[in-house]
Amino acid sequence: MEELANLFHGFAVALQPYNIMLMIIGITLGVIIGVLPGLGGANGVAILLPLTFSMPPTSAIIMLSCIYWGALFGGAITSILFNIPGEPWSVATTFDGYPMAQQGKPGEALTAAFTSSFVGALFAVIMITLVAPLVAGFALRFGPAEKFAVYFLAFCSFVGLSKEPPFKTIAAMMMGFALAAVGLDSITGQLRLTFGVTELLNGFDFLIAVIGLFGIGEILLTMEEGLAFRGGNATINLRVVLHTWRELPSYWMTSLRSCLIGCWMGVTPAGATPASFMSYGIAKRLARRGNNFGKGEIEGVIAPETAAHAAGTSALLPMLSLGVPGSPTAAVLLGGLLIWGLQPGPMLFVEQKEFVWGLIASMYLGNLAGLLVVLTCVPIFAAILRVPFGIIAPLILVLCAIGAYSVHNSTFDVMLMLVFGVLGYLLKKCNYPLAPLVLAIVLGDKAEEAFRQSLLGSQGSLGVFFSNGLVSTIMVLGLVALFWSAIQEGFSRLRTAAA
Amino acid sequence: MTEQPGSESGPAHKTLETGTALLIGAFGLVVIFGSIKAGINWGAEGPRAGFFPFYVGAAIVGASAINLWSAQRDHGGRLFATWGQLRQVMSVVVPTAIYVGSMPFIGLYVASTVFIAWFMRWLGGYRWLTTIAVAIGMPVLTYLVFERWFLVPLPKGPLEEWLGL
Numbered sequence: 001m002e003e004l005a006n007l008f009h010g011f012a013v014a015l016q017p018y019n020i021m022l023m024i025i026g027i028t029l030g031v032i033i034g035v036l037p038g039l040g041g042a043n044g045v046a047i048l049l050p051l052t053f054s055m056p057p058t059s060a061i062i063m064l065s066c067i068y069w070g071a072l073f074g075g076a077i078t079s080i081l082f083n084i085p086g087e088p089w090s091v092a093t094t095f096d097g098y099p100m101a102q103q104g105k106p107g108e109a110l111t112a113a114f115t116s117s118f119v120g121a122l123f124a125v126i127m128i129t130l131v132a133p134l135v136a137g138f139a140l141r142f143g144p145a146e147k148f149a150v151y152f153l154a155f156c157s158f159v160g161l162s163k164e165p166p167f168k169t170i171a172a173m174m175m176g177f178a179l180a181a182v183g184l185d186s187i188t189g190q191l192r193l194t195f196g197v198t199e200l201l202n203g204f205d206f207l208i209a210v211i212g213l214f215g216i217g218e219i220l221l222t223m224e225e226g227l228a229f230r231g232g233n234a235t236i237n238l239r240v241v242l243h244t245w246r247e248l249p250s251y252w253m254t255s256l257r258s259c260l261i262g263c264w265m266g267v268t269p270a271g272a273t274p275a276s277f278m279s280y281g282i283a284k285r286l287a288r289r290g291n292n293f294g295k296g297e298i299e300g301v302i303a304p305e306t307a308a309h310a311a312g313t314s315a316l317l318p319m320l321s322l323g324v325p326g327s328p329t330a331a332v333l334l335g336g337l338l339i340w341g342l343q344p345g346p347m348l349f350v351e352q353k354e355f356v357w358g359l360i361a362s363m364y365l366g367n368l369a370g371l372l373v374v375l376t377c378v379p380i381f382a383a384i385l386r387v388p389f390g391i392i393a394p395l396i397l398v399l400c401a402i403g404a405y406s407v408h409n410s411t412f413d414v415m416l417m418l419v420f421g422v423l424g425y426l427l428k429k430c431n432y433p434l435a436p437l438v439l440a441i442v443l444g445d446k447a448e449e450a451f452r453q454s455l456l457g458s459q460g461s462l463g464v465f466f467s468n469g470l471v472s473t474i475m476v477l478g479l480v481a482l483f484w485s486a487i488q489e490g491f492s493r494l495r496t497a498a499a
Numbered sequence: 500m501t502e503q504p505g506s507e508s509g510p511a512h513k514t515l516e517t518g519t520a521l522l523i524g525a526f527g528l529v530v531i532f533g534s535i536k537a538g539i540n541w542g543a544e545g546p547r548a549g550f551f552p553f554y555v556g557a558a559i560v561g562a563s564a565i566n567l568w569s570a571q572r573d574h575g576g577r578l579f580a581t582w583g584q585l586r587q588v589m590s591v592v593v594p595t596a597i598y599v600g601s602m603p604f605i606g607l608y609v610a611s612t613v614f615i616a617w618f619m620r621w622l623g624g625y626r627w628l629t630t631i632a633v634a635i636g637m638p639v640l641t642y643l644v645f646e647r648w649f650l651v652p653l654p655k656g657p658l659e660e661w662l663g664l
Contacts (some may be wrong), residue, residue, distance in 0.1 A: 190537060
């Protein structure tokens with residue numbers, strides 16, 4: 001019951017007029033970010049993070065998380081109307097959303113997408129409300145070895161679950177760890193890997209990496225196609241909304257399944273994108289009209305949108321309770337916590353009750369506000385897309401530069417951002433995943449600290465990671481995740497051999 | 500995609516893939532070298548500063564070797580991008596590099612104005628009026644939002660000094 005009281009207190013915090021204003025601003029900015037090509041949730045939040053340095057942490061996280069919800073909503077708009085996924089997780093939404101729009105039912109598709117997003121998010125927030133305090137309470141007992149095991153599990157899941165070749169994932173992730181290691185060593189206070197360059201004393205800031213890799217890199221990818229980017233029209237009215245809402249409850253089974261898939265994929269750091277694909281694939285196999293998928297089936301919009309939003313939201317569960325973000329955007333939010341002077345992890349639930357519960361309450365309100373904003377303002381957001389890329393692109397580049405500069409007030413960082421941008425373009429073209437790289441930069445120091453402290457305790461024996469039931473279980477889970485694709489392949493070979 | 504000599508030619512995907520693997524591998528070697536300099540063994544305070552990065556560097560080199568090997572087995576003959584596409588990309592990278600490089604000297608606002616104007620006029624082909632409106636409007640808006648509202652200082656140059664901002 002204490003949680004319930006905390007939650008109500010959180011609502012009181014989130015409902016302060018200042019915070020509500022930030023919520024609306026955040027949602028609106030988020031949808032714009034989600035709609036625009038080249039600006040995604042992660043780098044959108046990264047660019048705007050410096051604006052929040054002077055705000056109280058609770059207000060700051062409310063605004064930034066609302067940008068995230070907005071971006072999740074916004075991705076669907078471009079997918080359905082223009083067949084251009086604004087975000088990677090809305091690719092699966094184009095499969096049926098765009099055909100629906102083509103058949104003259106854009107309103108239905110958009111309403112279904114927004115409502116499913118909301119349902120997915122609500123499901124995930126309820127899960128967070130119930131589960132996060134328990135996980136955090138449990139994690140309070142973690143020693144350095146257990147902490148390292150959790151990081152190990154998180155990073156192994158990337159290798160096992162991502163679509164990219166495993167060794168490319170490992171290479172990208174290890175680059176992140178190496179970049180995180182540059183500068184002052186947090187345990188011995190010794191300088192390392194700086195090679196005498198004074199600008200590197202403080203290491204690489206992950207915000208610069210995020211803005212470069214995701215922002216500039218994405219613009220460069222879009223530039224390959226030239227500037228011929230054109231938008232279209234969209235209208236949505238109350239009659240269509242109500243009509244679609246009447247239809248939606250009959251797909252409750254798909255919704256529930258997608259919610260569960262989304263929450264599961266969001267908590268493990270696989271993230272929203274695979275969740276949306278997986279949910280779409282399963283819905284296609286199980287739906288009565290599965291053969292019709294891809295031709296404009298409303299269920300084909302509900303499934304990926306619900307899962308993507310559930311995953312995107314539940315990615316905050318491990319961030320809040322364990323200090324391990326479940327997605328790049330959650331990683332940026334976690335970086336924000338560090339900047340505001342908060343220590344992410346289980347202690348947050350003990351020491352920063354107001355912050356945690358204010359954030360959780362704002363998730364309920366933010367998603368509700370988001371649903372209302374997108375339903376009422378779709379034509380405006382669609383109009384943004386009609387602004388040609390020739391104008392949008394330089395403005396986004398300037399915004400990225402401003403964002404990169406204001407992290408540390410350093411023009412060196414702006415140059416670094418461009419280097420990361422070109423690198424991001426190259427890596428993306430060569431199929432290296434960027435999310436593990438960013439997550440490794442964020443968590444590198446903490447993972448290393450946990451690793452070295454565990455080894456200190458055990459006098460250098462790796463046996464410390466298998467010294468008790470808890471840590472061994474997490475480590476074994478990590479190893480299973482690491483070799484997951486190999487295990488799957490082995491199983492399918494066994495099956496074909498048996499048949 | 501059909502292969503058309505001339506307009507549709509470009510560097511092979513395999514070449515770039517190989518290059519990227521080598522680049523990352525070289526980065527791994529630098530990390531290993533730097534770690535050894537920082538000390539990779541145990542000191543009085545436990546594992547020394549280079550201990551963890553050393554293994555990270557080793558993993559980078561190892562993973563890159565495997566990526567290099569699998570890049571060599573790619574016989575698809577795909578293109579990385581056509582020269583035309585790469586020219587488009589470079590037409591953004593080069594001016595952005597100049598923009599970023601000039602920022603410490605002329606400040607963010609002037610650099611942004613020139614950059615936006617250049618981009619819109621030469622890449623976008625907009626009329627001067629539209630170009631100038633956006634190129635001046637955006638920095639002014641930026642100034643109001645960042646410096647006035649959120650109190651985030653941005654780099655300034657001689658012009659701002661002369662204006663007394």
